[in-house]
Amino acid sequence: MSTTRKTARRAAIATALLGAAIPLTGGTANAVEDLAIIPMSATPDQHGCELTNVSCRVLVSNLSVFTTPVTVTVNGAVLGTATPADGCCDRYEFMWNPQKAGTYTLTAQAGAQSKSATVTIYDYNSLQGILKRYVGS
Missing domain, CATH: 2.60.40.1930 (Macroglobulin (MG2) domain)
Known part of the structure; x- marks a missing residue:
């Protein structure tokens, strides 16, 4: 695998992981357990x-x-x-x-x-x- 492909692949994986993590952190910060x-x-x-x-x-x-x-x-x-x-x-x-x-x-x-x-x-x-x-x- 070429260096360019590896770099692009790593960037895609990092973007996907970051995109999945951002909604999780925003939602759990405001979560209130039910009374x-x-x-x-x-x-x-x-x-x-x-x-x-x-x-x-x-x-x-x-x-x-x-x-x-x-x-x-x-x-x-x-x-x-x-x-x-x-x-x-x-x-x-x-x-x-x-x-x-x-x-x-x-x-x-x-x-x-x-x-x-x-x-x-x-x-x-x-x-x-x-x-x-x-x-x-």
Whole structure:
């Protein structure tokens, strides 16, 4: 292979590699991991966030800014707000005790970050509630 061909080949390879690397570096510099909202049971029987009058723990994590207050709402009504202290922490827990059966939207908001989760709550003494408690379905 001639010297000119080798040089041209190397220049083409370098251009292709550089062209592929530039979009990667620009995109990852501005990437923000999604805020997470996770409803989970706060009781040993694991029926929180499923049945009325059973505690539900709402975990909010993956914050990108640690100085902005985190607010959690249930169907638009504020459940609670946590204000980070000294740039700490990247996860917060809120407690919710649903009183009525129905479908609820839990939303976490921290600055420009926002995430929602939908949970369906069954009446503790309804057929669905009894099945969940004793059969597990």
